[in-house]
Amino acid sequence: MARRLIWLALALALACLLYMTVNARGSWSFLLPFRGQKLAALVLVGASLSVATVLFQTITENRILTPSIIGFDQLFIMIQTVLIFMMGSADYAGLSALLLFAVNVGLMSLLGLVLFTLLRRGARGEMMRLVLTGIIFGVFLRSATNFVQRLIDPTEFSVVTTVTYARFNTVDALLLVLTTVVTLPALWAAWRMRSRLDVLGLGDQIALGLGEAPRRGQSIALVLICVLVASATALVGPMAAFFGLIVSALAHVITPTERHAILLPCAALTGAVVLVGGQTLLERVMGLATPISVVVEAVGGALFLFLLLKRRRA
């Protein structure tokens, strides 16, 4: 299995190389930092969303859930919609990237924290209650957002649509640095708890019997998930919904194991390969016709149905 990780790393290197070099016209002094920044964002977002999804699936003991179910994406869309509605698109565009990032990460982490407190207070079956609360909350946010979007000026609405699709076409250098500073420690912490995650995946009672208090582990994992998803979403926009699902399903196929020592790096690498490879195809071969998140949603939706149906048969 370790060998498969090496192959994945090679695939990632190849994808990065292709991304940097295909259709490279113009001076390298411009291309290198321009493409390099986007590449870094792709790798970072791919890895953090995938790791967050694996963490979420482990603590919920459910392979078809992703963190987006607790409403991160919806909240992001709502924040942008409300900001544009209140300030107008001109002022919104004039907001400093740093401020916007802080607002987005702050509010999304707050949402995570609220749900997290809920988890701590509950007595039994708290994980499922958390998930269900998240779903309901997501629906509420979506409806509220839709309502605001009805009120909004049509030209402003087109701005909302643009900023609420995940894009990698423009990546702010400062944001990239911020996201890296936040994301890397979280990924490291996830790696550090790999053995604990193995035990937590056995279910609450068995984990407790082995001396691993499930609540504590779940809480730590949940904080990491919030940080990873919030910063990735603030950087490029909402794409956690199906992307994580695709990657974790792929990772389970590539390395069929429950050991997080293998699964976490595998998911991170797979996520990066899928994003970088996909973006290379879209940007360079298909001429930037569609944002990658649209493709991800389409493929992911089909995969989700497939996983559901396959499960029923088993």
Add this chain to the structure above:
Amino acid sequence: MIRIRNVSHKIGPAPILHDISLDIPKGGITALIGPNGAGKSTLLSLIARLAVLREGEIHIDAMKIGEVSDRELARHLAIMAQSTHVSARLRVEELVGFGRYPWHRGRPGPGDRAIVESAIERFGLGPMRHRFLDEISGGQRQRAFVAMAFAQDTDYLLLDEPLNNLDIAGARSLMRLLRQMADEDGKTVVIVLHDINYAARFADRIVAMHEGRIAANGAAREVVTDALLRDVFGTDAEVSLHEGHPVVLV
């Protein structure tokens, strides 16, 4: 020794246990029996800290439940919960390997591997060690979980109705393995059983519970009587003696 003092417990408003005090001595097999809803599983969950103890005290040797850390307790007490459903797709040897987790916390050494190997061999799991848990029979799965608890290498082993869904061959072989663990390895086994005959045949001591209280406590011959069946279980089945062991004629 497991020392239980003045333990009461409620689930919601419903009282489940009333002021229970009980000593479970070290060594041998102690069976908790009683009709449905008597509080056997609740008592076991409290000892295993699977449920939070609110009233009363439970000590396991010098460790007090609620104060001792989960990690520390996991090195002295292994639990086999009622449900052995694991959503993760694990192979038999991986499951048994988890038994060592309280000792190595994710970094198994050669000593840990040797213990896992001996557990796999002892419980006859060698031929199926690479199979997935959902590909083996219920009896084999129960055995794999007991092997995991064995690998945990604790003085105490608590089991909550491990014979559920087992046929007679599976149930007897599991009970014999527990008997062996008590006799040869000096483990203290506390087991919740539904079937009085299994308790009478394999346990050294029987604790009968009734409506959240201890109804009887002692050797099988003293506890399993016509009176117990009538008063505690509410049935008029007869007890007969076979080679010194009481047998309930159902």
